[in-house]
Structure formats: C-alpha cells, structure tokens
Amino acid sequence: xxxxxxxxxxxxxxxxxxxxxxxxxxxxxxxxxxxxxxxxxxxxxxxxxxxxxxxxxxxxxxxxxxxxxxxxxxxxxxxxxxxxxxxxxxxxxxxxxxxxxxxxxxxxxxxxxxxxxxxxxxxxxxxxxxxxxxxxxxxxxxxxxxxxxxxxxxxxxxxxxxxxxxxxxxxxxxxxxxxxxxxxxxxxxxxxxxxxxxxxxxxxxxxxxxxxxxxxxxxxxxxxxxxxxxxxxxxxxxxxxxxxxxxxxxxxxxxxxxxxxxxxxxxxxxxxxxxxxxxxxxxxxxxxxxxxxxxxxxxxxxxxxxxxxxxxxxxxxxxxxxxxxxxxxxxxxxxxxxxxxxxxxxxxxxxxxxxxxxxxxxxxxxxxxxxxxxxxxxxxxxxxxxxxxxxxxxxxxxxxxxxxxxxxxxxxxxxxxxxxxxxxxxxxxxxxxxxxxxxxxxxxxxxxxxxxxxxxxxxx
Numbered sequence: 001x002x003x004x005x006x007x008x009x010x011x012x013x014x015x016x017x018x019x020x021x022x023x024x025x026x027x028x029x030x031x032x033x034x035x036x037x038x039x040x041x042x043x044x045x046x047x048x049x050x051x052x053x054x055x056x057x058x059x060x061x062x063x064x065x066x067x068x069x070x071x072x073x074x075x076x077x078x079x080x081x082x083x084x085x086x087x088x089x090x091x092x093x094x095x096x097x098x099x100x101x102x103x104x105x106x107x108x109x110x111x112x113x114x115x116x117x118x119x120x121x122x123x124x125x126x127x128x129x130x131x132x133x134x135x136x137x138x139x140x141x142x143x144x145x146x147x148x149x150x151x152x153x154x155x156x157x158x159x160x161x162x163x164x165x166x167x168x169x170x171x172x173x174x175x176x177x178x179x180x181x182x183x184x185x186x187x188x189x190x191x192x193x194x195x196x197x198x199x200x201x202x203x204x205x206x207x208x209x210x211x212x213x214x215x216x217x218x219x220x221x222x223x224x225x226x227x228x229x230x231x232x233x234x235x236x237x238x239x240x241x242x243x244x245x246x247x248x249x250x251x252x253x254x255x256x257x258x259x260x261x262x263x264x265x266x267x268x269x270x271x272x273x274x275x276x277x278x279x280x281x282x283x284x285x286x287x288x289x290x291x292x293x294x295x296x297x298x299x300x301x302x303x304x305x306x307x308x309x310x311x312x313x314x315x316x317x318x319x320x321x322x323x324x325x326x327x328x329x330x331x332x333x334x335x336x337x338x339x340x341x342x343x344x345x346x347x348x349x350x351x352x353x354x355x356x357x358x359x360x361x362x363x364x365x366x367x368x369x370x371x372x373x374x375x376x377x378x379x380x381x382x383x384x385x386x387x388x389x390x391x392x393x394x395x396x397x398x399x400x401x402x403x404x405x406x407x408x409x410x411x412x413x414x415x416x417x418x419x420x421x422x423x424x425x426x427x428x429x430x431x432x433x434x435x436x437x438x439x440x441x442x443x444x445x446x447x448x449x450x451x452x453x454x455x456x457x458x459x460x
Contacts (some may be wrong), residue, residue, distance in 0.1 A: 177382030192350025
C-alpha cells in the first residue's frame with residue numbers, strides 16, 4: 001500500500017478536497033452492463049490510454065493517482081493555460097516517464113485514435129458539453145462532480161452515454177468506499193427500522209469574497225472559450241486563476257453542488273437510490289460571510305425535499321470556524337469524537353436506530369438509545385478505489401459504481417434546491433416525467449442559457 005500523503009504538499013494542496021490514503025477492498029459494482037461496442041476497447045490485460053481536459057489542482061490529483069494506482073497511461077493533456085499544462089507534466093513525472101502531448105484545443109483530444117478515455121476536470125460549465133462530445137467521439141469518460149451545470153444537461157449526458165454505449169463515471173467517490181457500502185447494507189437490511197427523515201449537513205467555515213485586481217489576461221489564454229456557455233464578461237484573474245468562479249451562478253451552483261452534492265449523493269445511496277423527489281422548498285441567503293461581499297451565492301441555505309416515503313433536509317453554512325470537514329479530520333483514522341462538529345455528516349433516523357455517517361473517510365456509527373453503540377466502522381475515502389473501478393470498467397464494459405444514470409438523481413436534487421432558493425426561497429412541486437415544476441419561472445431554470453457557439457443540441 002503506497003502512502004500518498006506527500007501529495008498534500010506537492011500540488012494537490014491547491015485542490016478543495018486534498019488527498020487521503022487508499023481505502024481497502026474494491027467496492028462491489030452495480031452489476032454487469034450490456035456489452036458495448038467501441039472503435040478501440042482495451043483488453044483485460046492492456047493498459048488504458050487516458051487524456052485529461054482541465055489541468056488545475058483537482059485534475060492533477062486525479063490524473064496522478066489514476067496513473068500510479070489504477071494503471072492508466074496518459075497520452076495527452078489539455079488546458080487553455082500553457083502554465084497549467086506544464087504544472088501537470090511536472091506533477092505526474094514521478095509516476096510516468098513518457099511525456100504526454102500538450103493540446104490547447106480539446107477537440108484534438110476527442111479526435112485522437114490512441115485515447116480510450118477522457119478525464120473531465122474543468123469548471124462546471126464545461127462538464128456536460130465535454131462529456132457529451134467525448135461520448136460521441138467513442139471515448140469513455142470520468143467526469144468530476146457536479147457532472148452538469150443544470151438539470152437539463154444531466155439528462156442529455158445520460159442520453160449520450162446510453163446512445164453511444166460509453167462508460168461514464170461521475171466523481172462521487174463515496175460510492176466506491178468500503179465503509180459506505182457496509183453502511184448501505186445496514187440501512188437496506190431494515191435494521192434501523194422504517195426511515196422517515198434523512199438530514200444532510202454541509203456546515204463549513206468561510207470568509208468574505210472580494211474580486212480585487214482583474215490582472216492581465218495571459219498571452220494565448222482563450223478567455224471566451226473558458227467562459228463557454230456563460231455570459232461574456234471582461235477577464236478577471238480572481239475568477240479563473242483564483243477559483244472565484246465558485247461564487248457566481250454563471251459558473252456553478254454554489255457550495256450545494258460544489259461540495260454538498262457529495263453528501264446528497266451518499267444519502268440517496270443509503271436510501272437505495274429512490275429516484276427523484278416530488279417537491280422542494282428552500283430558505284437561506286447571504287447572512288454572515290457573504291453579506292456585502294462580491295459573491296452571488298448564499299452562505300446559509302436550508303433545503304427540504306419530499307420523496308414518496310421520506311423527507312430529506314440539507315443544511316449548509318459558509319461561516320462557522322469550529323466545523324471541520326470529515327476529509328480533513330478523519331485522515332487521523334478514527335471516528336470524529338464530536339459528531340456535532342463534523343461539517344459533512346448525514347443523519348438517518350430509523351424507528352429503531354440512528355445512523356450517523358461521515359463522507360470521504362468519515363466512518364459511521366449506529367446507535368440505539370442514549371450512547372448505546374450498535375456498530376461503528378472507521379473509514380478512509382475511496383478515491384483510489386473509484387479510479388480503479390473506472391479503469392476496470394473501461395476494460396470490462398460493466399457499469400461503474402457512480403454510473404451517470406445513477407448519479408443523475410443527486411445532481412437533479414441539488415439543482416432543484418438551488419432553483420427553489422434563487423426564486424426567492426419558494427416551495428415547488430416537481431413532475432419528474434415532464435422534468436417540470438408547478439412554477440413556470442422554475443421550469444424555465446431547468447435548462448441554462450447558452451451563448452452562440454456553445455450550445456448543446458437537443459439531440460445528442
């Protein structure tokens with residue numbers, strides 16, 4: 001077992017999530033999928049050739065670990081920034097001696113005949129179009145979460161994966177984590193009793209966001225293409241290089257889709273992937289750190305969804321300094337001593353027992369009555385197992401653990417919450433068959449607007 005802790009201080013520290021050690025035991029898959037046709041499909045013992053689009057901190061982490069621990073071979077990298085492509089090559093050199101091709105134009109990646117799979121690690125605007133185009137080009141895809149910018153895009157991605165019979169794995173790695181699989185067994189066995197309430201938390205610290213100096217656009221950097229479908233605006237270094245895009249609705253769904261979607265997806269996994277809710281309602285706003293700063297997204301958000309047999313709530317904050325993400329706390333390999341301060345926990349209330357579950361290595365505890373522990377399990381995050389699962393599925397043509405068709409629901413649920421908030425903290429009824437709400441303004445937000453030249457066609 002390799003120790004990758006050094007990556008935390010050699011490039012991966014620029015990511016929002018950082019890195020954790022390998023989880024043990026590969027996760028059980030979702031079962032065999034139908035055989036897929038492909039122009040080039042790697043054999044069982046053949047090395048899988050990958051390319052990556054998006055060479056930021058998260059992309060660097062994914063690619064290096066996919067090479068070192070999942071056995072992938074990188075033949076090409078793509079980014080609009082020459083500097084970031086150079087940084088990527090420097091970062092993966094310890095695990096791959098052959099230098100990959102550098103391509104500023106991602107279309108050359110999709111046209112290449114020597115590439116089996118593409119890793120999409122850009123900002124949210126480009127996740128859907130790149131995944132769809134990669135499927136059309138006969139490539140399998142590993143796409144970071146949230147896999148789409150809006151509800152409509154998610155449906156188009158599911159359609160493309162099915163139509164072109166591609167393996168598409170979403171970066172919700174909790175689905176490949178050993179302790180989460182055990183937790184799901186417990187919940188699905190009925191041990192907790194009938195469940196009527198699931199509470200999801202994303203209670204993180206934060207600080208005001210200020211744009212500051214726009215800076216000078218780097219030579220050769222295509223700002224227009226970076227913006228993609230979003231409205232045209234002047235270049236700003238804080239939005240691109242500084243990660244400020246996380247604070248604007250034009251580029252993302254706030255921390256609901258950036259971080260909270262991990263817990264939302266894990267909660268739905270625990271509940272047996274029940275499909276889509278029938279209603280949603282929201283409360284929240286810019287109350288503390290976001291009040292008066294340059295951001296658009298809330299620092300407090302409460303959302304509730306109604307499913308046929310249970311209710312699920314989501315509480316988000318961006319200000320309390322005493323809350324700690326499980327991915328940081330639980331690298332110490334023990335359960336959080338005070339679950340109230342685990343920022344990214346899930347609480348599942350059964351008639352008989354309570355389960356408290358932490359994401360990204362958080363482990364779980366099942367309790368019956370005051371301090372009566374029935375079962376607990378320490379955890380480590382499943383990044384490595386998730387990447388291995390993807391590479392294995394590229395070879396086997398089985399459905400991956402976080403198959404796009406399964407991840408679709410959590411993505412939709414998160415976007416529904418943002419729509420209810422952005423319309424003024426309203427209550428909405430949702431018709432899954434029509435992909436529409438009982439409010440025309442909400443239905444209009446199901447599909448994003450697209451600048452000319454960056455549209456996604458209705459027929460993929």
